[in-house]
Every structure is written in structure tokens, then in C-alpha cells.
Amino acid sequence: MRTLVLNAGYEPLAVVSFKRALVLVMNQKATVVAADETDPVRSETMIWARPSVIILRSYVRIPGRQVPVSRRGVLRRDGQRCGYCGGHATTIDHILPRSRGGRDSWENLVACCLRCNNVKSDRTPAEMGWRLRVQPKAPYGPTWLVRGIERGRPDWDEYLAPIAA
Ligand SMILES: [Zn+2]
Secondary structure, eight states: OEEEETTTTTEEEEEEEEHHHHHHHHHHHHEEEEEEEEEEEEEEEEEEEHHHHHSSSSSEEEEEEEEOOOHHHHHTTTTTBBTTTSSSEEEEEEESSSGGTTTSSSSEEEEEEEHHHHHHOOOHHHHHHHOOOSOOSSSSOOOOOOOTSSSSGGGHHHHHHHHOO
16 A cells, blocks of 8 residues: 655655555645545554545655646645735636647646636737736745656546646
């Protein structure tokens, strides 16, 4: 059983053994995001669910790599505030719509509330007469390549999947 380690910004950082993951959690370096309850780890006095996804409590910087863009990452970067109206955001918006060549990039993605997302549809902010509250950019700069991620678990998908519209 392996555990996906997310950096504090939600981007995948590493894959480690569940034992290593438990140590990180017990040392309060990380928090469990998802766990496998079906096959717990037992000691004489304790039972732990095996962590399948954990998130580090503080951000680890490794220079020279690009932060992979992710849906969760965009929402987190923008504090779950809609980039247009400032309301509670649960979706992400392609500023330049994908149908018009907009890319899945940190610069072209912004957290967006459902209402703004529906109203905006396939238009640009300029066409709507809207202004972005902040200029979106890659959150921290450097990040990591993750070894062992290709043979993942189903409950990792949310953190690895490409961005949905
Ligand atoms: Zn909005």
C-alpha cells in the first residue's frame, strides 16, 4: 500500500509507503486527506486506517520545476473566491474559453462561482464587461516531479486528474 503525498498547495509531491506516511502524520508534518478504512494497521493498543492521500502542513519548495496545474490547486490559490464577483467559488473558469483556444494554465484558470461560470459561458471577460479581481499566475513557482505516481489508486484521481471544464 502506497500513499500519495500532496504539498501544502495540493499538488502531488511524492509517493511513499503507508508506513512513511503514518510517521509523517504522527509527527504532525502531514494530515490525512483520504484513508483506506478496509484494511487498518493494528498495533497492540491502536488501530489506524492506512492513509492513501496525505497533505503536508507546510509548503516544501524545490527549485527549478513547474507547479502542475490542478483544479484543486486553482481553487486553493484563489482562496475559493470567484475571480469575477468574489463570491464562494466551487468551479474553475477558463478566462479565455477552451473552445477559443484557452489553455489549462495557471494564467488562464481562475476560481469561479457557479453563477458567473454559467453566465460567462464561452465569452471572455472583456466581452462580458468583467474585470478579474486578481491577475492569475502560477502559485509558487517551483515544484516537483513525482515518482511512482503512474500506478495510482482510484482515490488519488481527484488529485491527479486533468482539469474538467
Ligand atoms: Zn462569481
